[in-house]
Amino acid sequence: MILNDMLDSIREAKKIIVVTHVSPDGDGIGCVTALYKALNKLNKDVSIFIDDDVPEIYKFMPYTEKITRPFDESADLLIAVDCADTERMGNAKNLLRKVSKSINIDHHISNTLYATMNYVDTNAASSSEIVYQLIKILGIDLDKEIAECLYVGVVTDTGHFMYGSTTSFTHEVAGDLINNGASVDKISNTIFHKIKYSKLKLIGRVINNMELYFNGKIAYMEISNEDFTKTNTKAEDVENIINYGRDIDSVEVAVMLVEKEDFVKGSLRSKNYVDVNKLAREFGGGGHVRASGFLKKGTIKEIKEKILELIKIELNE
Amino acid sequence: MILNDMLDSIREAKKIIVVTHVSPDGDGIGCVTALYKALNKLNKDVSIFIDDDVPEIYKFMPYTEKITRPFDESADLLIAVDCADTERMGNAKNLLRKVSKSINIDHHISNTLYATMNYVDTNAASSSEIVYQLIKILGIDLDKEIAECLYVGVVTDTGHFMYGSTTSFTHEVAGDLINNGASVDKISNTIFHKIKYSKLKLIGRVINNMELYFNGKIAYMEISNEDFTKTNTKAEDVENIINYGRDIDSVEVAVMLVEKEDFVKGSLRSKNYVDVNKLAREFGGGGHVRASGFLKKGTIKEIKEKILELIKIELNE
Numbered sequence: 001m002i003l004n005d006m007l008d009s010i011r012e013a014k015k016i017i018v019v020t021h022v023s024p025d026g027d028g029i030g031c032v033t034a035l036y037k038a039l040n041k042l043n044k045d046v047s048i049f050i051d052d053d054v055p056e057i058y059k060f061m062p063y064t065e066k067i068t069r070p071f072d073e074s075a076d077l078l079i080a081v082d083c084a085d086t087e088r089m090g091n092a093k094n095l096l097r098k099v100s101k102s103i104n105i106d107h108h109i110s111n112t113l114y115a116t117m118n119y120v121d122t123n124a125a126s127s128s129e130i131v132y133q134l135i136k137i138l139g140i141d142l143d144k145e146i147a148e149c150l151y152v153g154v155v156t157d158t159g160h161f162m163y164g165s166t167t168s169f170t171h172e173v174a175g176d177l178i179n180n181g182a183s184v185d186k187i188s189n190t191i192f193h194k195i196k197y198s199k200l201k202l203i204g205r206v207i208n209n210m211e212l213y214f215n216g217k218i219a220y221m222e223i224s225n226e227d228f229t230k231t232n233t234k235a236e237d238v239e240n241i242i243n244y245g246r247d248i249d250s251v252e253v254a255v256m257l258v259e260k261e262d263f264v265k266g267s268l269r270s271k272n273y274v275d276v277n278k279l280a281r282e283f284g285g286g287g288h289v290r291a292s293g294f295l296k297k298g299t300i301k302e303i304k305e306k307i308l309e310l311i312k313i314e315l316n317e
Numbered sequence: 318m319i320l321n322d323m324l325d326s327i328r329e330a331k332k333i334i335v336v337t338h339v340s341p342d343g344d345g346i347g348c349v350t351a352l353y354k355a356l357n358k359l360n361k362d363v364s365i366f367i368d369d370d371v372p373e374i375y376k377f378m379p380y381t382e383k384i385t386r387p388f389d390e391s392a393d394l395l396i397a398v399d400c401a402d403t404e405r406m407g408n409a410k411n412l413l414r415k416v417s418k419s420i421n422i423d424h425h426i427s428n429t430l431y432a433t434m435n436y437v438d439t440n441a442a443s444s445s446e447i448v449y450q451l452i453k454i455l456g457i458d459l460d461k462e463i464a465e466c467l468y469v470g471v472v473t474d475t476g477h478f479m480y481g482s483t484t485s486f487t488h489e490v491a492g493d494l495i496n497n498g499a500s501v502d503k504i505s506n507t508i509f510h511k512i513k514y515s516k517l518k519l520i521g522r523v524i525n526n527m528e529l530y531f532n533g534k535i536a537y538m539e540i541s542n543e544d545f546t547k548t549n550t551k552a553e554d555v556e557n558i559i560n561y562g563r564d565i566d567s568v569e570v571a572v573m574l575v576e577k578e579d580f581v582k583g584s585l586r587s588k589n590y591v592d593v594n595k596l597a598r599e600f601g602g603g604g605h606v607r608a609s610g611f612l613k614k615g616t617i618k619e620i621k622e623k624i625l626e627l628i629k630i631e632l633n634e
Contacts, residue, residue, distance in 0.1 A: 196565070
């Protein structure tokens with residue numbers, strides 16, 4: 001049983017390093033910070049590594065100040081959460097080769113099962129749901145900090161319980177986290193009802209430049225370096241802007257292309273029937289059926305042309 | 318016990334009329350339609366009365382086609398849901414005087430306890446939570462339709478689980494409703510994730526033209542006739558756009574001025590300390606301390622100048 005192996009490895013480990021993906025989101029950060037506190041309660045020596053900056057919006061979360069950039073090589077167990085593949089870990093992928101034991105906790109269907117122990121539950125709406133269960137099974141008491149961290153993960157990865165991935169178990173977890181001290185008001189106001197003026201100006205630009213294709217079934221958005229410069233924003237500010245396109249009544253697929261040096265970071269969302277995981281794979285990426293992404297060398301113009309062509313086929317237009 | 322009296326009255330009744338408030342919202346409509354199906358399962362003769370139109374957005378809900386305007390006077394039991402007082406019922410308040418028994422199910426702290434049996438639970442995040450419990454206690458099986466109706470009530474009255482009124486019980490109810498067939502995807506997409514392209518373009522224009530004043534404490538927005546024409550939108554599309562300004566982290570007061578023939582329609586929102594009811598009164602309007610409005614003859618330019626001056630004083634800038 002993989003679960004028993006995981007539990008044994010955690011119980012035996014002395015020094016544990018917990019990692020999540022670059023461009024960290026609420027779910028990834030929620031998982032690593034919750035695990036930090038939980039594993040400390042088991043008297044483990046725990047460190048957190050993310051090969052990227054923590055977005056401002058999540059800095060109110062407990063233990064985000066423990067997140068470090070250079071990693072500690074001496075860990076005897078690595079736990080990766082919410083990372084579909086080793087590329088997503090940034091520099092931590094080198095550490096993965098060195099540690100004798102590793103655990104991969106994730107909910108992405110594109111997960112490449114890269115660790116010595118892989119626990120991938122694609123029915124989970126967030127990795128935080130899985131970490132919640134793991135903490136329970138390890139017999140660690142939930143507390144206000146753990147509850148807050150996991151609650152952030154649960155609400156951000158489900159679009160505040162609005163995505164179809166939301167199950168009755170998601171609500172069971174959320175209810176238990178609230179009972180253990182997660183503040184709905186504080187977290188909602190901090191994450192969802194709080195926006196920087198510069199990000200709002202970026203949203204305005206994206207909406208103004210948005211294009212519809214194929215009878216309004218595609219919402220196409222792009223962000224160039226010039227957009228970032230003119231609005232004084234950066235890559236992390238792009239999060240969730242794609243939803244403005246997705247929410248248009250006529251739209252089936254929303255596409256967001258972001259200029260990133262010689263690469264283009266693509267995000268795809270669909271509403272009812274287009275498999276955007278399949279589309280993202282064409283560009284070397286992946287994710288979920290309704291939400292996926294990729295990072296591809298090239299210009300926005302090239303990628304735009306190719307992706308519209310591929311979606312056209314999917315839509316039978 | 319009021320609960321036993323309520324249950325007995327429902328069991329004994331032959332003809333039941335269920336009512337909710339004018340300007341009906343998701344919670345009111347969710348309650349009356351869920352009760353319609355549930356009480357039919359107890360072989361009652363049920364009618365629904367709302368003294369107003371059902372908003373387009375809720376017409377996808379089961380049994381909304383059973384909602385009638387003229388009411389049936391022959392009921393022996395009236396159940397009012399989500400009505401804080403009899404004025405909120407519109408014409409149904411006249412029927413309330415005629416029926417021998419009435420039940421008042423609500424969660425508003427301002428409830429005036431107007432029925433022969435009053436069941437007001439101010440800790441409930443929605444009236445749908447209370448109706449859910451009532452249906453369970455009556456031993457009526459939940460089904461897909463009842464679950465959908467109540468789920469709409471739960472999500473709309475809690476701002477999709479974001480308001481501080483959300484409890485672990487709210488999540489317990491939501492989870493059970495999902496288990497009984499409420500579709501998260503369908504309901505979220507229909508109510509929350511649906512916007513016309515034209516309205517989105519109006520939002521983009523408003524954001525692009527938005528101005529901050531007094532160290533970012535004021536977000537100033539305006540919509541001219543030209544904005545409406547260029548985006549193919551109308552007055553009703555302005556709803557909620559002011560929140561884009563309000564949600565900016567630095568902002569205390571958001572101002573929206575909309576051109577309306579020779580008049581200007583002003584909306585004001587504040588976050589923590591400015592009394593915008595007082596401000597709106599200076600322009601012949603009013604409302605609440607944190608949300609108010611006015612309609613004033615003049616040009617946007619004139620009103621803008623005056624309002625910024627008044628807010629400057631309030632802010633001690």
